[in-house]
Amino acid sequence: MGGCVRDLLLKKKPKDFDIATNARPQVIQSLFPKTVPVGIQFGVVLVLVDGEPFEVATFRADKGYQDGRRPTGVRFTDAKEDALRRDFTVNGLFYDPIARKVLDWVGGQKDLKRRVIRAIGDPKKRFTEDKLRMLRAVRFASVLGFKIEPKTSAAAKKMAKSIQVVSQERVRDELVKMFTGPHPALAMTLLDKSGLLKEVLPEVHKMKGVNQPREFHPEGDVFVHTRILLEQLKNPDVVLAFGALLHDIGKPPTYTRQDRIRFNGHDRVGAAMASRILERLRFPNDLKDKITACVEGHMRFKDVKAMRESTLKKFMQRETFDTELEQHRIDCLASHGDLSNWRFLKKKLKTLTRDQIKPAPLLTGHDVMGLGYTEGPVIGQILRAVEELQLDGQLKTKEEAAEWAQKSASSFKKA
Numbered sequence: 001m002g003g004c005v006r007d008l009l010l011k012k013k014p015k016d017f018d019i020a021t022n023a024r025p026q027v028i029q030s031l032f033p034k035t036v037p038v039g040i041q042f043g044v045v046l047v048l049v050d051g052e053p054f055e056v057a058t059f060r061a062d063k064g065y066q067d068g069r070r071p072t073g074v075r076f077t078d079a080k081e082d083a084l085r086r087d088f089t090v091n092g093l094f095y096d097p098i099a100r101k102v103l104d105w106v107g108g109q110k111d112l113k114r115r116v117i118r119a120i121g122d123p124k125k126r127f128t129e130d131k132l133r134m135l136r137a138v139r140f141a142s143v144l145g146f147k148i149e150p151k152t153s154a155a156a157k158k159m160a161k162s163i164q165v166v167s168q169e170r171v172r173d174e175l176v177k178m179f180t181g182p183h184p185a186l187a188m189t190l191l192d193k194s195g196l197l198k199e200v201l202p203e204v205h206k207m208k209g210v211n212q213p214r215e216f217h218p219e220g221d222v223f224v225h226t227r228i229l230l231e232q233l234k235n236p237d238v239v240l241a242f243g244a245l246l247h248d249i250g251k252p253p254t255y256t257r258q259d260r261i262r263f264n265g266h267d268r269v270g271a272a273m274a275s276r277i278l279e280r281l282r283f284p285n286d287l288k289d290k291i292t293a294c295v296e297g298h299m300r301f302k303d304v305k306a307m308r309e310s311t312l313k314k315f316m317q318r319e320t321f322d323t324e325l326e327q328h329r330i331d332c333l334a335s336h337g338d339l340s341n342w343r344f345l346k347k348k349l350k351t352l353t354r355d356q357i358k359p360a361p362l363l364t365g366h367d368v369m370g371l372g373y374t375e376g377p378v379i380g381q382i383l384r385a386v387e388e389l390q391l392d393g394q395l396k397t398k399e400e401a402a403e404w405a406q407k408s409a410s411s412f413k414k415a
Contacts, residue, residue, distance in 0.1 A: 123155035142187035160195035229334035243294030271296035310391035
């Protein structure tokens with residue numbers, strides 16, 4: 001039933017199989033030796049067969065909704081009524097393995113052929129029952145490359161503000177599925193058209209109408225640029241997807257007109273904004289830090305040819321550098337089209353080994369203290385100076401580094 005039937009009809013491999021039956025939970029438990037009552041109050045039992053879990057649900061109808069997300073209870077019913085309570089027609093399909101036929105009471109097969117996401121019955125009622133369904137409509141449409149049926153879209157737009165009752169974790173999960181799917185740009189467009197973008201990502205919505213200097217951005221405003229950038233992604237990982245989505249988030253608040261339109265410090269401002277957005281959406285700290293690094297670092301690429309060798313190597317040492325490099329490539333292609341800095345860095349990656357980019361330190365803190373320096377900030381100063389010279393190729397051995405540190409004693413506070 002549901003998504004697995006939809007995917008099979010689309011000739012896609014289902015991620016999992018949902019099983020529904022007229023058997024009550026107690027009967028299901030009696031038929032199989034290993035079961036787990038994961039949601040028995042809602043008629044859901046987990047059946048374990050050879051260690052593999054299968055979720056089995058009794059045909060049910062929801063009694064009502066109080067929190068705009070979950071039913072207050074269920075009553076057991078038949079397959080047709082079960083299908084009619086579901087969210088969208090393409091998810092309301094059942095398959096009878098005995099009769100070997102699709103059971104369709106909602107017009108799901110027709111909508112699959114038309115490539116349309118349509119709410120089952122009254123879309124306002126479906127969205128009132130579960131506000132998250134508005135985001136799910138966008139997610140299914142963007143992942144499948146479908147359109148959202150006009151009445152369904154209109155209902156979402158009218159009710160968009162009510163998405164605020166949904167937990168940030170669930171909003172985040174839907175956004176991640178959209179922007180790491182095969183059509184991230186379509187997700188952005190549909191979120192905007194449905195009115196949901198302004199509610200869940202108001203900072204992205206504010207990029208609309210923010211003009212850019214035409215010599216660097218002939219494609220249009222910040223919003224258009226970001227959408228074109230996303231058009232070049234297909235199933236990106238989370239860091240690249242959200243790094244790309246948020247990379248210019250700092251432009252609206254830093255917009256100024258001087259000799260030309262400028263966004264001074266938008267990378268720094270954008271990184272702080274991205275961090276707050278990701279924290280609001282309850283992203284794990286590791287992902288938040290990596291995405292924020294991509295936003296903060298995206299303007300450094302314009303200076304790579306002028307960087308000292310040590311500075312360049314430190315830049316290339318960044319944990320997110322490979323992701324940032326790809327983000328830089330699609331950023332260029334979504335604007336001026338100049339890939340010369342990207343090609344320069346790709347060549348560097350081919351000519352430099354990993355050990356050359358990030359070599360083992362020539363000296364440790366203990367080594368420096370052994371030269372007579374006192375413990376404290378000076379140790380770090382010396383180690384950083386030695387690292388710079390090592391990356392520039394001026395120091396190659398531990399002995400050379402120690403000799404340099406001793407000769408440079410007057411430059412540092414010594415014991």
